[in-house]
Amino acid sequence: MAKRTSQGLVRRETGRARARQKTSRGARAGELQTPRPLAGRVAIVAGATRGAGRGIARALGEAGATVYCTGRSVRGNPSAYGRRETIDETAELISASGGTAFAVRVDHTVEAEVVKLFADVDAQHGRVDVAVNSIAGEDPMMGQWANFWECDFENCDAILRQSLVSHMITAKHAAQLMIRDKRGLIVEVTENDILSAGGNPLTQAVKAGLKILALNMAAELAPHGVAAVAITPGFLRSETMLERFGVDETTWRDGGKSDPNFLESESPLYVGRAVAALAADPQIMKRTGQLFSSWGLSREYGFNDVDGRRPDWGALDIDFSTLPKWLVDLMRTGTQLQVAWAETIAERTRDFLRRLPAEKAPRARSRGRS
Numbered sequence: 001m002a003k004r005t006s007q008g009l010v011r012r013e014t015g016r017a018r019a020r021q022k023t024s025r026g027a028r029a030g031e032l033q034t035p036r037p038l039a040g041r042v043a044i045v046a047g048a049t050r051g052a053g054r055g056i057a058r059a060l061g062e063a064g065a066t067v068y069c070t071g072r073s074v075r076g077n078p079s080a081y082g083r084r085e086t087i088d089e090t091a092e093l094i095s096a097s098g099g100t101a102f103a104v105r106v107d108h109t110v111e112a113e114v115v116k117l118f119a120d121v122d123a124q125h126g127r128v129d130v131a132v133n134s135i136a137g138e139d140p141m142m143g144q145w146a147n148f149w150e151c152d153f154e155n156c157d158a159i160l161r162q163s164l165v166s167h168m169i170t171a172k173h174a175a176q177l178m179i180r181d182k183r184g185l186i187v188e189v190t191e192n193d194i195l196s197a198g199g200n201p202l203t204q205a206v207k208a209g210l211k212i213l214a215l216n217m218a219a220e221l222a223p224h225g226v227a228a229v230a231i232t233p234g235f236l237r238s239e240t241m242l243e244r245f246g247v248d249e250t251t252w253r254d255g256g257k258s259d260p261n262f263l264e265s266e267s268p269l270y271v272g273r274a275v276a277a278l279a280a281d282p283q284i285m286k287r288t289g290q291l292f293s294s295w296g297l298s299r300e301y302g303f304n305d306v307d308g309r310r311p312d313w314g315a316l317d318i319d320f321s322t323l324p325k326w327l328v329d330l331m332r333t334g335t336q337l338q339v340a341w342a343e344t345i346a347e348r349t350r351d352f353l354r355r356l357p358a359e360k361a362p363r364a365r366s367r368g369r370s
Contacts, residue, residue: 036064038130038279038280039065040064041129043057043132044118044130044174045069046071046170048067049069050138051137051240052137052189052272053071053132054268056134056189056275057272058093058269060279061094063276063280065279066099068102071108072106073086074103074105077105090103104120109166114169114170115173118173118174127177127181130184130185131186139159141155146200147200148201151200160202163206164209164213167188171188171213174186175221179224182224183226185227185284186226190211192232195211196334196338213230215291221288227287228289230291232294234294235265236266264311264312267307270303270306277301277303293314
């Protein structure tokens with residue numbers, strides 16, 4: 001693996017990808033090659049260290065994009081919360097599969113570091129086509145389950161900056177390049193394809209906030225030809241979740257013995273392929289602002305998980321017997337309130353739209369004038 005250091009940022013590109021591509025062209029000339037719809041495009045995946053972020057980075061590389069894997073966890077300086085995964089490993093996985101990847105250490109809560117990241121990528125490639133925000137999706141600080149009147153707010157500032165503000169900072173600088181080029185896609189990775197997300201007030205604010213962030217960004221970016229969306233995986237077999245069930249990617253089905261819902265789980269590559277499909281869609285502007293799910297996009301685009309399955313969390317008859325009654329009751333009440341809330345908001349929003357001035361058709365250019 002070749003290393004290059006530039007002003008304190010370490011970028012690693014495994015050179016095996018180029019050699020493998022040359023060998024493939026020579027040895028398999030005339031054979032049908034795997035489609036690479038994102039060839040020539042450049043993607044930045046913030047939070048590519050593990051989980052959904054790693055899966056998305058891998059899938060974008062699989063589709064032919066040059067992928068910058070960013071985050072704080074690198075060899076010799078691992079995760080602040082004790083995880084062993086690094087962005088270096090993610091870049092190596094992409095390269096080992098024939099893709100091109102760079103690992104760049106960036107703290108996305110520090111705007112100066114984000115500014116430098118985008119400036120470096122722009123100087124190297126002259127473009128950024130896809131920016132994915134998957135930062136701090138499994139931050140242990142958000143793992144607390146508590147009613148709002150019992151919540152511990154000791155780390156609230158750190159949680160909101162790491163899990164929400166970091167996304168805003170990264171999207172800001174991605175948007176500036178994309179607006180310049182009048183193209184691009186910003187993706188916010190969140191949890192659940194409805195309004196709610198579990199946990200505590202901080203987790204709920206972060207997860208719901210990312211959905212609204214994508215919606216608001218989409219409205220502002222629409223005149224510039226840039227799209228923004230939010231996406232959620234289903235029951236994700238992240239590294240943390242595999243450890244929790246005491247299984248790995250070869251034995252994961254054993255987890256179904258303790259929770260039958262786990263049999264409909266998905267690898268991180270599944271949501272990654274969903275993002276890659278969106279990024280390759282020439283009609284992406286028709287989808288801007290929306291909240292998507294990995295399983296819903298699989299139905300539309302027809303991609304599979306790494307094992308050939310097509311898990312569909314949205315079609316599963318979920319077994320709630322493993323959850324305590326109070327939690328199921330809470331989920332039922334919350335969902336009923338959400339339905340009423342959403343219907344009321346939809347009616348008010350349509351009424352407000354009717355009161356807005358009608359959009360004027362563009363004026364036709366007079367004949368005989370240049």
